[in-house]
Structure formats: structure tokens, C-alpha cells
Amino acid sequence: DAGVTQSPTHLIKTRGQHVTLRCSPISGHKSVSWYQQVLGQGPQFIFQYYEKEERGRGNFPDRFSARQFPNYSSELNVNALLLGDSALYLCASSLWGRGTEAFFGQGTRLTVV
Amino acid sequence: SQQGEEDPQALSIQEGENATMNCSYKTSINNLQWYRQNSGRGLVHLILIRSNEREKHSGRLRVTLDTSKKSSSLLITASRAADTASYFCATDARRDDKIIFGKGTRLHILP
Numbered sequence: 001d002a003g004v005t006q007s008p009t010h011l012i013k014t015r016g017q018h019v020t021l022r023c024s025p026i027s028g029h030k031s032v033s034w035y036q037q038v039l040g041q042g043p044q045f046i047f048q049y050y051e052k053e054e055r056g057r058g059n060f061p062d063r064f065s066a067r068q069f070p071n072y073s074s075e076l077n078v079n080a081l082l083l084g085d086s087a088l089y090l091c092a093s094s095l096w097g098r099g100t101e102a103f104f105g106q107g108t109r110l111t112v113v
Numbered sequence: 114s115q116q117g118e119e120d121p122q123a124l125s126i127q128e129g130e131n132a133t134m135n136c137s138y139k140t141s142i143n144n145l146q147w148y149r150q151n152s153g154r155g156l157v158h159l160i161l162i163r164s165n166e167r168e169k170h171s172g173r174l175r176v177t178l179d180t181s182k183k184s185s186s187l188l189i190t191a192s193r194a195a196d197t198a199s200y201f202c203a204t205d206a207r208r209d210d211k212i213i214f215g216k217g218t219r220l221h222i223l224p
Binding site for chain 1: 138143144146148154155156157158163183201203206211212213214216217
């Protein structure tokens with residue numbers, strides 16, 4: 001079975017640009033969560049979606065948005081990129097969100113220059 | 114502020130020794146999970162322990178949970194070079210749908 005897949009693996013963007021990151025969950029999983037991990041820190045929660053509805057949101061500015069599609073895949077969008085947005089962005093899928101094991105993809109390494 | 118805080122921040126032990134990492138959290142939780150991360154890539158799920166459980170085992174891993182002290186520990190027995198990684202605890206708070214990670218413990222197994 002395929003695990004959680006994220007694309008692209010690496011990405012370089014310029015300040016002010018927009019970026020879209022994609023995530024495909026494990027087959028049968030209905031919940032997707034997004035995390036930002038800055039070097040040397042633990043992952044910071046950004047969003048959780050379940051059955052295409054937002055279930056949780058972390059302390060991130062409105063420049064960050066996400067959505068979940070009918071096939072349960074998800075996109076994370078970041079507008080007006082800042083240098084501080086450079087990080088590893090991780091996607092995790094689980095059967096139904098809280099209380100169930102979350103499985104992570106390998107992440108997208110975003111560098112903003 | 115982050116919910117979970119791991120202790121110690123870094124740990125170096127000889128291969129074959131046991132490694133113990135601790136996690137403290139602040140609010141009531143539904144469950145607590147431990148993850149391993151190699152070289153800043155994806156996290157690997159190790160164990161989930163629910164708030165009504167006190168101990169769980171998986172292979173060489175043993176996790177305990179003390180909800181009265183709001184703390185958990187991860188024990189890795191008979192450590193191997195492949196155990197070198199960062200270990201994170203993540204808590205699922207009862208009050209909301211956020212999963213909060215600590216800053217992690219960097220474990221280095223010496224040959």
C-alpha cells in the first residue's frame with residue numbers, strides 16, 4: 001500500500017510569491033493534517049481537515065489556507081511568501097483525525113529567497 | 114506555546130544501552146503519540162497511548178503515561194545505531210482538535 005505522498009519534494013520560491021503544496025493520504029484515510037517544521041524545532045500544527053471540512057487551525061496568519069477534495073487529497077496554499085516561511089511542510093493522514101494514529105509523508109522542503 | 118516538552122533535548126549513549134526520553138504536557142489529553150524522525154524528513158509513528166492507559170509495549174519500545182503528572186516516557190531497550198534520530202511526543206488535547214508536538218529529543222547512539 002502506498003503511504004502518504006507529498007509533492008513537490010523540494011521547492012524554491014521568491015518572497016511575495018504564492019505556493020501550493022499537495023498531499024495524497026493513505027487509501028481509506030479521511031483526515032489530513034498539515035504541519036510546518038522549522039529546522040531544529042518540532043512540527044507546528046497548521047490545519048486539520050476531516051471529510052472536506054476544517055476541524056482545527058493553528059496559530060498561522062491568513063496567508064495560509066488549505067482545502068480537502070472529495071478524494072480526500074489536500075492542498076496547502078501560502079500567499080505572499082516571507083523568508084520565514086522557509087521550512088519543511090509535512091502532511092499527515094489518519095482514519096478520522098483525533099484519537100487515531102497519524103502517518104506522515106516525507107514532506108516538502110520550501111525555501112523562500 | 115507548545116503542549117509537549119521533551120527532556121532531555123539531546124542524549125548520547127553507547128550501543129546496547131537503554132535510552133529513556135521524557136515528555137511533559139500542560140492540559141488534559143485524549144491520547145499521546147511518540148514519533149521518530151530521521152534527518153529532518155517524514156515522521157515515523159511509534160506508539161499511541163490513550164489517556165486511560167498506563168503502559169504500552171511495541172518491540173523494544175516501552176511507553177508509560179502518568180496523567181496525574183501530565184508526563185510520558187519512552188524507553189528504547191538494547192539501542193542500535195539505527196535508533197539514532199530525533200524523537201517527538203505529540204498530544205491530542207481534549208479541548209480542541211489540535212495535535213501539538215514538542216521540540217524533540219535528539220538521540221545519538223555511539224558505536
